[in-house]
Amino acid sequence: MHPFPRRALLAGLPFLAAPGILRAQGTWPQRPVRLLVPYAPGGGTDIFARSLSEGLSQVLGQTVVVENRPGANGSIGSDVVARAEPDGHLFLVDTGSHIMNSYVMSLSYQPLRDFAPVSLLSRYPLLLTASGAAPFRDVAGLVAAARAAPRTIGFGTSDAAISYAGNLFTRLAGIEMVEIPYRGAAPILNDLVAGHLPTGWNSTVAATQHLAAGRIRALGVTTTTRTPLLPEVPTLAEAGVRGYDFAGWYAMVGPAALPPAIATRMHDAVEKTLQIPRVRERLAAIGADLGVMGPAELAGFLREDDARWAQAARDGLITRVQ
Template sequence: MAAIPRRAALAALSAALAAPRPVRAQAWPTRPVRLLVPYAPGGGTDIFVRALSEGLAQALGQTVLVENRPGANGSIGSEAVARAAPDGYLLLVDTGSHVMNSYVMPNLPYQPLRDFSPVALLSRYPLLLTASGSAPFRDVRELVAAAKAAPRTIGFGTSDAAISYAGNLFTRLAGIEMVEVPYRGAAPILNDLVAGHLPTGWNSTVAAAQHLAAGRIRALGVTTTARTSLLPDVPTLQEAGVAGYDFAGWYAMAGPAGLPPVVAERMHAAVVQTLRNPQVRERLAGIGADLGVLAPGELASFLREDDARWAQASRDGLITRAQ
């Protein structure tokens, strides 16, 4: 057998050393893990992730950092994760807008299903129609009457595509015209509601909980067909007279495409372990989170179903592409 030339042998060895090595579950993580929230600090996603991060750090044996990168309906932060190395050290926690963005935003620089690896569905949650404490309407019936009496004079704040859908679905089903006021996150909406600069807004239960408890804003209705145990006295929008209204938000964790399955499974296991901690579970449930966790494969199916939902909503004219 002919000897391999020394130069060729060195080149082969160099290529072998440079090739990416499989990530083993027991080898990850060996340094801090960053969870990127693509919205402003103080919003529902941010509050949820920060409540979860301490328990994840204990489960993983590494520091878990939360990083906010808001803008463009969550797409700026999502793009950063899509372009990151698929090594498990930068993961995205996003809402239903993650999938919906491909139907409402032109020239999205990534494809939500293709360019991400599902890790875990973290929670579902109802959204809330909230009102400023200084607003003249105290329930949905009074809001609808005021909007019919003076079309396009009442604003409603939204912070992402899914929450925008919730608000616009309400106006369509209620047969009224209101003015959507887009914000960069839930916290600015709540600040303007508290200050009386904005009459109504759509928020997650997670984001709004502390302001509701302090009496700074009012909850007019929840978006799901069942009331939330966090706010048992707040009617569903269907109960309040908006027939056919049913919508829920969700939080999910994903990594860049190509994330090793062992890393996704390890993080999913860490999420499950964290939520077994009674203190963490109580804290998250106390801000309105419905802690129904899905594993990576289950989340992949869930996201495909969500994508089909938004594709149909787009065909039906319930959501429109931004100009």
């Protein structure tokens, strides 16, 4: 008889319990890879993911498809990925709301515990945008109008991070506006273009084509420096909202048990994809900052972001939805 019990031997060989996952590491990807975007089609996250997917298909030698699962501030789609088989064939592409959501709503998952970091894809400034039909043409005009008639001007938001951007603006500007939640950036932009919504908060990625066509106006960017994509648009701090500084980001994560080898290989594929000229040019043209991070760096970045939202909750800048 072997000196070690069979149970002990099995405990020391965890790969025996998951042979499919081990095989997937060697031959990954074995079938089409899905990028799940937890927001409606046409928004910034969706546009970015679709721009990335074509190049990833070329690099990975497998079809990469984008799947939209909007709802509940992105948490419905996140839950799908948290519960998925960790075989490297389903990834989540999300914004900063992925981390922030745990401070504003009840979740069936924990953003840091239940996901494996893969790659930070992009950082980007957000924009305060206005309908062409709105009577104000700059931040000073909006602030004056809001002070003259408190809670009569609406602003559209599409996720928790963008909600924070809008509410931080009203707090620092000392005005009262009405937040109008949407299921994605595209419906906000549609209502801005149609004149049904006076103001909205968007990523540069989502808003660029509408700004170029003159259908909406950009009043200010959320970062402390102007974006090269819209050099004529002032920062909100320059426009009179002192202390305003906020940037959005896109990241890719997988289920918590995703093998580290697959996470690394997907990150490497992302880096190679971003070196393809047509992909890089397309993403740069819509305002994406393509400074990526790998799994280990992204893990630290997400922990820092979590600490930021914990402090924002303590300071009363974000509140939990009942």
